[in-house]
Amino acid sequence: MDTALFTADGGRLVTYVVPLTRGPLNGKWAFPGGLVRTGEMLDDAARRELYAATGLCDAYLEQLFTFGDPSRDPVAHVVSVAYMALARERGLIAPPSGGYPEGRWFEVSALPPLAYDHGLMAEYALKRLKAKVEYTNIAYALLPREFTFAELEELYAAILGRPVDRRNFRRRIMAMGLLARQPGERRGAHRPAALYTFKQQSLQTVEML
Amino acid sequence: MDTALFTADGGRLVTYVVPLTRGPLNGKWAFPGGLVRTGEMLDDAARRELYAATGLCDAYLEQLFTFGDPSRDPVAHVVSVAYMALARERGLIAPPSGGYPEGRWFEVSALPPLAYDHGLMAEYALKRLKAKVEYTNIAYALLPREFTFAELEELYAAILGRPVDRRNFRRRIMAMGLLARQPGERRGAHRPAALYTFKQQSLQTVEML
DNA sequence: CCAAAAGTGTTGGCTCTACACCCATGA
């Protein structure tokens, strides 16, 4: 059970990895993970381990794929269920005591080599995220409650790995009807930007017939 | 490790289930499955169990989802990796000796209640199949090597659960460029039909930008 | 010649993409 955690950070998509502290792969980066306990739901195990590794307790979680190549772990034949987790804030990461080492955020386009088959997991997670961002409101789990259109657009560009036309993007997102205008505006050095929020703070799929 | 096996049968989509022969769920229908051996790839285990249950050895296999609810099996906490398998021929099913009971094919729209969470698995598999049939050549694994356009169309209608416009369907499929005309024709009681085959006999994804 | 399935085009509406300028603000 391993979890690829993502969040948005100033228009970049970043993922959280921790250094392994024992075994033959000591020192390599890997996604945080652990073992499922008997009688425990898989999702609960993922949530528990994510909390242990990061202190996060309300992240979005989704099962990705189960990796079972006997050679994936040099020590033993461990089958691993991979999860994708999405969090709102890059800060606030603090393992609540317990043996978890502190990890690091990397931009997904600049990931270091990962231990086991975690590189594959990262690819898989990104593929899933890319797909889902097109027809669901899944971005709600990556952004703070309130955000500007520009922030949303930057996030989409980072996830899709390509620039996005601002006007077409706005039209499409609006057509999906997922956003609600939020009172107030974000004021910076220039023209203030309107604030939006996702109407639903849980996964919602848009029918496209 | 459980496998939902499908095939096409005269324009219907059918799935194979076996009766459980022991335990508290004795007599209920379930997808064939078994345990992964230490040191075995998950896919290999699925292939092996599918062979043991049906005698099939060249089916298309794809991992679907991992079910880990501790209450899914009344006897013990068993985590199960669900697979979808697609086969070409409804006939030829014969467990090669070994304790496997004989199973039955059911049309997917008329499945009996299944044991464990296999009903969920069936739903999941169908969802995946529906999606993939739209942008891949995955139907190659369900049809005989040669088939008529009408057969392909019937299969699509069965998978999608809705009728399909013949002309639009032909246009779209042709546009994907997956088919090759096959010499000869299928002669029946009426006008003979041209034969086609999938150019690639392995999964191929069509880019749609 | 009749019944049954195979095969084939066109049109209108809709959607998508490409593209450039004005606006509001703070410094």
Next chain:
DNA sequence: TCATGGGTGTAGAGCCAACACTTTTGG
């Protein structure tokens, strides 16, 4: 007033859905 990022509209192309008749064969 200028620099910066926020916000907006339109036209042309391509795509998709809806729709019905002709062809070929066997009986």
